[in-house]
Amino acid sequence: MTKSSQHRCFQNSLRLCLLALSAGFQLLPSTLSAEDLTLLGGDTTSFLPAEAALQVVAPNVTDQEKRMEQLDGFSVFHRINRPQTGIGPQLVNVGCGRCHLGNGKGRVKAGPLIGNSGNTPSSMVIKASLQGLQENGAPIDPPNVTEQLKVKFNGSVRKREAFIREIYGSREARWPRLRFRKVSGQYPDGTKYTLLKPILRVRLRGVRRSQLVTSIRMTPALVGMGLIEAIPEEKILEWSDPEDSDSDGISGRPNYIPDLSTNSFAIGRFGHRAGQPNVHQQSAAAAFHDMGVTSSLFNTGEPGEEPELSDFELRILTVYQQLAGVPAARDQSKNAVIAGQEIFKQLNCDSCHKMTVTTSHAEHPELNDQIIHPFTDLLLHDMGPQLADERAEFSASGSEFRTAPLMGIGHLKKVSQLKRLHFLHDGRARNIEEAILWHGGEAEAAKEAFKALALGERTALIRFIESL
Numbered sequence: 001m002t003k004s005s006q007h008r009c010f011q012n013s014l015r016l017c018l019l020a021l022s023a024g025f026q027l028l029p030s031t032l033s034a035e036d037l038t039l040l041g042g043d044t045t046s047f048l049p050a051e052a053a054l055q056v057v058a059p060n061v062t063d064q065e066k067r068m069e070q071l072d073g074f075s076v077f078h079r080i081n082r083p084q085t086g087i088g089p090q091l092v093n094v095g096c097g098r099c100h101l102g103n104g105k106g107r108v109k110a111g112p113l114i115g116n117s118g119n120t121p122s123s124m125v126i127k128a129s130l131q132g133l134q135e136n137g138a139p140i141d142p143p144n145v146t147e148q149l150k151v152k153f154n155g156s157v158r159k160r161e162a163f164i165r166e167i168y169g170s171r172e173a174r175w176p177r178l179r180f181r182k183v184s185g186q187y188p189d190g191t192k193y194t195l196l197k198p199i200l201r202v203r204l205r206g207v208r209r210s211q212l213v214t215s216i217r218m219t220p221a222l223v224g225m226g227l228i229e230a231i232p233e234e235k236i237l238e239w240s241d242p243e244d245s246d247s248d249g250i251s252g253r254p255n256y257i258p259d260l261s262t263n264s265f266a267i268g269r270f271g272h273r274a275g276q277p278n279v280h281q282q283s284a285a286a287a288f289h290d291m292g293v294t295s296s297l298f299n300t301g302e303p304g305e306e307p308e309l310s311d312f313e314l315r316i317l318t319v320y321q322q323l324a325g326v327p328a329a330r331d332q333s334k335n336a337v338i339a340g341q342e343i344f345k346q347l348n349c350d351s352c353h354k355m356t357v358t359t360s361h362a363e364h365p366e367l368n369d370q371i372i373h374p375f376t377d378l379l380l381h382d383m384g385p386q387l388a389d390e391r392a393e394f395s396a397s398g399s400e401f402r403t404a405p406l407m408g409i410g411h412l413k414k415v416s417q418l419k420r421l422h423f424l425h426d427g428r429a430r431n432i433e434e435a436i437l438w439h440g441g442e443a444e445a446a447k448e449a450f451k452a453l454a455l456g457e458r459t460a461l462i463r464f465i466e467s468l
Contacts, residue, residue, distance in 0.1 A: 034332075034337075034338045034341040034342060035341070035355065035356065036332045036333075037329045037332055037341075037355070037373045037468065038328050038329050038330075038332050039328065039329075039371075039373075040224070040326050040327070040328060040329050040372065040373045040407050040408060040468065041058070041224050041227055041325065041326025041370065041372055041407070042227075042359070042370030042371050042372050043058075043059070043060040043366070043370055044058035044059070044060055044061075044224070044226075044227065044323075044325055044326050044366070044367065044370060044372075045058075045059075045325065045326050045327070045328050046058060046059055046325030046326065046327060046328070047328055048325065048327075049414075050327035050408070050411035050414055050415050051102050051414060051415045051417075053324075053325040053326065053327040053328075053411075054102065054103040054104070054221075054222070054223060054324055054325065054326075054327065054408070054411075054415055055074060055102070055103055055324060056324065056325055057070040057071070057323050057324065057325065058323055058324065058325040058326070058366065059325060060366050061323050061364075061366050063366075066319065066323060066364070066366075069315070069316050069319045069320075069323075070316075070319050070320050070323045070324070072316045072320075073316035073317050073318070073319050073320025073321070074320055076096075076313050076316060076317045076320070077095075077096045077097055077103075077317055077320050077321075078095065078096070078097040079095055080094050080095050080098070081094050081095055081291055081293060082094075082154075083154055083155075085293070085308065086292070086293045086294065086308025086309070087154060087291050087292055087293055087308075088152075088153065088154040088155070088291070088292040089153055089154050089155050089159065089163065089292065090150035090152075090153055090163060090292055091150055091152045091153070091154070091290065091291050091292045092125055092148065092150060092151060092152065092289075092290040092291070093123065093152065093290060093291065094152075094291065095291070096286065096287075096290075096317075098123070099123040099219045099290070100123075100219055100220075100221070100222055101123075101219075101415070101416040101417060101418065102415040102416055102417060103221065103222045103223075103324065103415065104221045104222075104411075104412045104415035104416035105123075105218070105219050105220070105221050105412055105416045105418070105421055105422070106122070106123025106124070106218075106219030106416070107122050107123050107418065108122050108123070108124060108218065108422040108427035109122040110178050110179045110180050111177065111178065111179075112175060112176070112177050113126070113149070113151045113175070113176040113177065113178060114151050114164065114168075114175045114176060122178075122427075123219040124178070124216060124217060124218060124219065124426075124427060125148050125149075125216075125217040125219075125289075125290070126148060126149040126176060126200065126202065126214055126215070126216055126217070127139075127147060127148045127149075127214065127215045127216075127217060127391060128141075128142055128145055128147075128148060128149050128202070128204065128212065128213070128214045128215075128391075129141060129142065129147075129212075129213055129214075129391055130142055130207070130211050130212065130213070131210075131211055131212075131213060131390075133392055133394075136258060136394075137257070137393075137394035137395060138258075138393075138394065139213075139391060139392065139393060142204050142207050142211075142212065143204070143205075143206050143207065144166050144167050144204075144205070145167060145204065146288075146289065147289050148217075148289050148290075149167075149176060149202065149214075150163070150167070150292075151176065165205075166205065167204060167205060168202075168203065168204065168205060169203070169205040174203040175202075176200070176201065176202040177200075177201045177202075178198060178199070178200050178201075178216070179198075179199050179201075180196040180197065180198055180199065180428070181196070181197045181199055182194050182195070182196060182197075183195040183196070183197050185437065187451050188451060188452055189454070189455065191455065193433075193434075193437065195428070195429075195434055195437060195438065196428050196429075196430065196434075197386075197428060198216055198426050198427070198428050200214055200216055202214060213389065213390040213391040213398075214389065214390075214391060215389045215391040215398075215425075215426075216389075216425070216426035216427070217272055217425060217426065218272075218422060218423070218424065218425055218426055218427035220271075220272070220404075221408065221409075221412050221415070221416075222321055222324070223326060223327075223405065223407050223408035224326045224372065224374060224405070224407050224408065225270075225279050225321040225322055225324070226279065226321065226322030226323055226324075226362065226363070226364060226367045227326070227359055227367055227370060227372050227374065228269055228270070228374060228376070228378070228405060229269060229278055229279055229322065229362070229363070229367075230359035230360065230361060230362035230363075230367045230368065230370070231269075231357055231359060231374065231378060232357075232358075232359070232360045232361060233267055233361075235357055236254060236267060236377065236378050236379065237254070239252060239354065239377040239379060240252055240253050240254055240377075240379055241253075248348070248351065249442060249445055250348075250351045250352060250381070250442050251381070251382070251442060252352060252377055252379030252380060252381050252403070252442075253379055253380055253395075254267040254268065254274070254378070254379055254380070254395075255267070255268040255273060255274040255275065255380050255393070255394055255395050255396045255400075255402070256268070256394065256395055257274070257275055257276065257277060257394045259277045259278070259281065260281055260284075260297045261278075261280065261281065261297070266278075267378070268378075268394070268402070269378050269402075270282040271402065272401055272402060272404075272425040273380070273393045273394075273396040273400065273401060273402060274378060274379075274380060274396065274402040275393050275394065275396075279318050279321050279322050280297075280314065280315075280318045281297060283314060283317050283318050283321065284296075284297040284298050284309070284314055285297075285298055287309050287314075287317075293308045293309050294307050294308045294309065295307045295308070295309040295311075295314050296311055296314070297314075322363065322364060322367070323364060323366065323367075326372075326407065326408060327408050327411045329373070329410070329467055329468050330410065330467050331467045332467065334467075336459075336460050336463045336464075337460075337463055337464050337467045339457075339460045339464075340460040340461045340462070340463050340464025340465070340467075341464050343453070343457055343460060343461045343464070344461060344464055344465070347446045347449045347450060347461075348445070348446055348449075349446055350375075351446075352376075352377055352379070352381055352403045352442070352443070353375040353376060353377075353403060353406055354374065354375065354376060354377045354403075355373055355375060356371065356372070356373055357371075357372060357374065358370065358371050358372075359372060372407070373407060373468075374405045374406075374407045375405055375406035375407055375468065376402070376403040376404065376405040376406070376407075377403050378402060378403065379402065379403060380395070380396050380400040380401065380402060381400060381401065381403060381441065381442045381443070382397070382399050382400050382441040382442050383399060383400070383401050383439065383440055383441045383442070383443060384399060384439075384440025384441030384442075384443075384444060385399065385440065385441075386438060386440050387399065387401070387424070387425070387426075387438060387439075387440060387441075399441060401425055404423075404424075404425075406465060406468050407468060408468065409432075409465060409466070409468050410465070410466040410467055410468050423435040424438060432462050432465050432466065433458070433462055436450050437450075437451070
């Protein structure tokens with residue numbers, strides 16, 4: 001069977017007739033079978049429309065008090081914060097829901113990150129630090145910057161301009177600006193593609209260029225947060241193989257970071273470099289660094305300072321994310337999706353994007369003993385020099401990233417109500433295909449195997465991922 005007839009069969013009948021020469025396996029419609037992943041979140045899976053499923057309490061939560069807490073948390077997550085609620089004076093955005101659109105992803109747009117009005121055209125975050133790390137492994141903040149660049153300022157025009165001068169200087173040409181450079185490539189079958197590589201220009205007042213390190217961060221979707229928190233630590237450590245003892249080229253390892261509630265170190269689970277251990281701390285950190293809102297975990301250290309986000313508000317904000325439903329995977333009985341799952345496994349994508357795990361030790365019993373399909377091992381993997389930046393974070397180097405969960409990925413365009421979604425940590429990928437093509441380092445072999453597939457096979461793999 002020729003490649004052209006394979007593709008014609010796939011397009012005309014949605015039945016996949018593949019001869020995967022590069023991987024040495026054969027798939028025929030009569031023999032296709034795969035794990036049914038419809039219940040991505042186990043009993044927390046919701047069959048409501050995805051835009052509702054990600055915000056409404058999971059269907060297996062029957063405790064009325066918890067249901068009310070989750071509902072109250074919705075209002076905290078989606079409220080527009082103002083000076084009277086403690087926002088600013090320096091911030092990235094005015095509310096959780098202004099970056100996590102519908103609990104999904106945010107916008108990506110090139111151009112100046114600070115305009116004359118102090119607004120930003122995107123939902124991206126720029127983390128900035130100086131060369132080196134603190135004694136506990138944390139990045140070193142530059143002068144007048146706390147972890148990430150602020151691009152909005154509340155208060156008078158004079159006060160806003162004073163902040164901008166203090167951080168960036170008075171010359172507008174020095175202010176942060178993001179652009180994308182085109183990178184061309186070609187599949188072995190002759191199909192051409194164009195990728196985009198982000199180029200960030202930023203100068204900070206009083207900081208030499210050689211001292212400054214930055215990292216662009218894409219707004220992640222908030223899917224199955226409580227379930228990810230409940231993936232057993234022992235399972236994560238079982239997946240870890242820092243010395244690549246099985247010689248498969250995969251050497252994931254956990255990022256150990258401070259747990260502020262216990263004053264100890266814990267495995268990081270959230271953030272592109274697994275920089276936060278749980279939903280509670282992740283939420284408090286985002287409130288502080290993104291909105292300038294203090295809490296009992298993150299504050300300015302001023303004596304007698306009252307938290308602007310109360311412990312009660314932080315709790316219900318956490319519960320809102322932990323107990324939200326997970327939208328169901330779709331079309332799991334269709335041949336194209338089944339074939340795509342087989343290709344996913346044949347290319348060893350599931351070496352890092354772990355398909356199935358059972359939860360335990362959850363804060364909420366409703367999240368315990370759930371068979372879920374998160375498509376992550378929560379480990380750091382070296383993704384190669386093309387995706388790397390210079391900003392280390394605790395035990396994560398500049399080229400290491402946490403395996404991004406794929407659970408719910410196929411719903412995010414509708415959830416976020418965006419014409420185009422962006423993927424990877426810095427938003428450079430405009431679709432799933434481009435995200436795969438940027439893989440390197442430990443994923444280089446899987447990427448090259450993907451490139452060697454026939455067009456119909458590549459389409460089936462992407463169709464499978466989009467079904468999740």
